[in-house]
Amino acid sequence: MKWIKVIIILSLFVFVGSSFVDRLQNLFIVPFGFPTPAYDFKKNPVTSSGFDLGRHLFYDPILSKDSSIACDNCHQPFAAFANIEHLVSHGMNNCLGTRNAPPLINLAWQKSFMLDGGVNHLDKAPLKALLDTCEMYSNLDTIVERLKKNKDYPAMFAAAFGSDKINTQRIMKALSQFMVMLVSANSKYDKYKRNEPGAAFSQMEKEGYSIFQKNCESCHKEPLFSDYSYRNNGLDSVPADLGRYRITGRPEDKGLFKVPTLRNIALTYPYMHDGRYPMLYHALAHYTKNIKRSATLDPIFIQNGKIGFSFTNDDLMKLEMFLKTLTDTSFLRDKRFAKPKDINYRNQIYF
Amino acid sequence: MSVIIRTILCMHLLCNNFVFAQSKSNNTTIHIHFNHVVDNIPLVLDDSLHLYHNEHGDNYYVTLFKYYISEIQLYQSDGGVINIKNDPILINVRDTNSFNYLFENIPTGMYNKISFLIGVDSLKNYDEVQDGVLDPANGMYWSWKSGYVFLKMEGVSANSTNRNGRLFFHIGGVLAPYNTLRKLEHTFEISIHLNANGTNNLTINTNINGLFFGTKTIEFAKLSATMEGGESAMTIADNYMMNLFTFNFSN
Numbered sequence: 001m002k003w004i005k006v007i008i009i010l011s012l013f014v015f016v017g018s019s020f021v022d023r024l025q026n027l028f029i030v031p032f033g034f035p036t037p038a039y040d041f042k043k044n045p046v047t048s049s050g051f052d053l054g055r056h057l058f059y060d061p062i063l064s065k066d067s068s069i070a071c072d073n074c075h076q077p078f079a080a081f082a083n084i085e086h087l088v089s090h091g092m093n094n095c096l097g098t099r100n101a102p103p104l105i106n107l108a109w110q111k112s113f114m115l116d117g118g119v120n121h122l123d124k125a126p127l128k129a130l131l132d133t134c135e136m137y138s139n140l141d142t143i144v145e146r147l148k149k150n151k152d153y154p155a156m157f158a159a160a161f162g163s164d165k166i167n168t169q170r171i172m173k174a175l176s177q178f179m180v181m182l183v184s185a186n187s188k189y190d191k192y193k194r195n196e197p198g199a200a201f202s203q204m205e206k207e208g209y210s211i212f213q214k215n216c217e218s219c220h221k222e223p224l225f226s227d228y229s230y231r232n233n234g235l236d237s238v239p240a241d242l243g244r245y246r247i248t249g250r251p252e253d254k255g256l257f258k259v260p261t262l263r264n265i266a267l268t269y270p271y272m273h274d275g276r277y278p279m280l281y282h283a284l285a286h287y288t289k290n291i292k293r294s295a296t297l298d299p300i301f302i303q304n305g306k307i308g309f310s311f312t313n314d315d316l317m318k319l320e321m322f323l324k325t326l327t328d329t330s331f332l333r334d335k336r337f338a339k340p341k342d343i344n345y346r347n348q349i350y351f
Numbered sequence: 352m353s354v355i356i357r358t359i360l361c362m363h364l365l366c367n368n369f370v371f372a373q374s375k376s377n378n379t380t381i382h383i384h385f386n387h388v389v390d391n392i393p394l395v396l397d398d399s400l401h402l403y404h405n406e407h408g409d410n411y412y413v414t415l416f417k418y419y420i421s422e423i424q425l426y427q428s429d430g431g432v433i434n435i436k437n438d439p440i441l442i443n444v445r446d447t448n449s450f451n452y453l454f455e456n457i458p459t460g461m462y463n464k465i466s467f468l469i470g471v472d473s474l475k476n477y478d479e480v481q482d483g484v485l486d487p488a489n490g491m492y493w494s495w496k497s498g499y500v501f502l503k504m505e506g507v508s509a510n511s512t513n514r515n516g517r518l519f520f521h522i523g524g525v526l527a528p529y530n531t532l533r534k535l536e537h538t539f540e541i542s543i544h545l546n547a548n549g550t551n552n553l554t555i556n557t558n559i560n561g562l563f564f565g566t567k568t569i570e571f572a573k574l575s576a577t578m579e580g581g582e583s584a585m586t587i588a589d590n591y592m593m594n595l596f597t598f599n600f601s602n
Contacts, residue, residue, distance in 0.1 A: 040479070043479055044479065114495070118495050118496040118497065119494075119495075119496075119497045120476075120477050120497040120498075121477065121478070121479055121480075121497060123479045123480045124480055124494070124497050127480075127487060127494035128494040130494075131494045132495075139488075140486075140487060140488035141488055144488070167482055167486065167488075168480055168482070168486050168487050168488045169479070169480045169481060169482040169486065172479075172480040246496075246579070247496050247526070248526055249526075249528075249580075249581050249582075
């Protein structure tokens with residue numbers, strides 16, 4: 001009799017303990033050569049149940065007003081979680097947005113989010129898309145109610161957070177646990193840097209890398225390929241979209257946007273905050289031919305009184321070849337990030 | 352044995368002294384009640400037939416009024432500062448439950464000043480998503496520029512330049528130079544005495560017209576909406592820091 005009691009108590013410990021231990025882990029791993037992440041994992045460690053809940057929420061269209069839009073409408077996994085072929089994205093009622101959807105890559109290293117840096121914590125970033133009438137047009141009370149009534153979510157919240165309470169805070173934390181795991185650090189460039197066999201650069205790629213390091217490194221800093229600062233790269237002499245200015249109100253911020261990462265850049269066309277450049281070649285050529293003067297043009301583009309870089313067509317071709325080495329197919333095909341099969345996608349519409 | 356009895360008696364006496372000392376330090380309770388008015392007229396919502404007037408003379412009625420108050424402190428006349436409540440409260444004129452607060456364990460005695468923040472302190476604007484009073488689901492949070500809306504007033508006025516005469520005053524933002532967080536500090540005309548029998552009632556009169564005069568008199572024809580922070584929000588915040596609240600005490 002005594003042994004049965006012991007076995008029952010031990011089983012209870014294992015059952016309760018495993019979810020407790022689950023919540024003590026942090027599945028996030030910093031890749032070799034990467035700096036310390038900015039995200040505070042102490043407040044929200046990544047657990048397998050939290051990640052799985054976040055993955056479900058990311059792909060679930062019930063987060064939108066009429067269940068037609070999920071995060072993956074504008075953040076497509078096969079496009080490094082950007083929105084290919086769309087200058088700007090479409091939201092509810094076919095509302096056309098104003099800015100190009102950025103890829104979701106290496107977010108744990110960012111301190112601010114959105115092209116104008118308006119959001120100061122990753123947990124808060126999805127709120128913009130969820131609540132904006134031109135995007136998912138939803139509201140938090142409705143979302144919480146729908147999740148509570150769903151047959152699967154209460155149990156998933158319990159597994160992830162210890163009780164089946166569903167609120168804004170937990171929804172956002174779960175989404176963050178999914179999003180921080182979208183780490184891209186396994187491209188041909190990464191393997192080359194790690195001296196892995198079979199990852200040798202061709203001569204053109206090496207020369208492209210050299211051109212990159214001489215001219216682009218200051219803003220597109222390795223290994224994240226961005227310093228996440230705000231710059232005006234000369235797209236317009238009078239910007240239609242004032243960018244960072246809308247957040248800070250400072251005149252020197254007019255027309256400034258966040259330096260994007262160049263990882264997987266070959267897949268995240270079209271380019272720039274309004275998607276004006278359809279192909280990588282056009283975005284690169286911008287830096288030789290198309291830089292426009294304005295009061296807030298970043299001084300880095302003015303050298304010896306001359307604007308822009310003097311790349312030859314040959315240089316541009318080599319640069320493009322180098323940038324293609326930043327494509328990370330293991331990231332694009334990672335099954336961990338794939339769409340769950342157990343969600344009701346009946347009402348989802350992809351524009 | 353008698354040593355033990357004496358030790359126990361001594362400890363008992365010490366205990367009694369301690370209990371006696373507790374009641375002598377005299378902690379009491381204070382009841383704080385928020386009373387909403389427009390100038391001297393009680394606030395009635397949605398009443399398009401009985402219009403209020405702002406300082407400029409524009410008429411209007413009110414459809415929404417919500418605000419955060421935090422870090423409430425009372426100042427003792429002999430120099431001490433008592434923290435009444437650090438965490439924010441959210442007052443919504445549509446929810447009478449949010450008007451009344453009872454605070455316990457406040458030392459009795461004379462107090463000459465009160466202070467609180469109108470809004471939520473800077474650090475909380477940068478923190479992870481909060482639950483409860485600070486949950487973004489309360490509708491007092493900007494998703495496009497992270498931070499709390501400290502005070503929200505909506506209404507209708509014939510002088511508004513918005514569609515359907517709507518008025519929107521959403522005051523928030525902590526990034527310099529447009530930090531709209533305001534600390535209210537009020538010295539009581541007559542110092543208040545919190546007595547031991549706990550019938551201390553502090554009424555805070557919230558005068559909605561306080562948004563519209565002070566540093567600058569607001570004309571709805573020139574400003575009928577501010578929802579993005581910045582200079583216009585700062586003007587409203589400067590006004591209401593001076594003129595939103597008056598205080599009545601009784602016990």
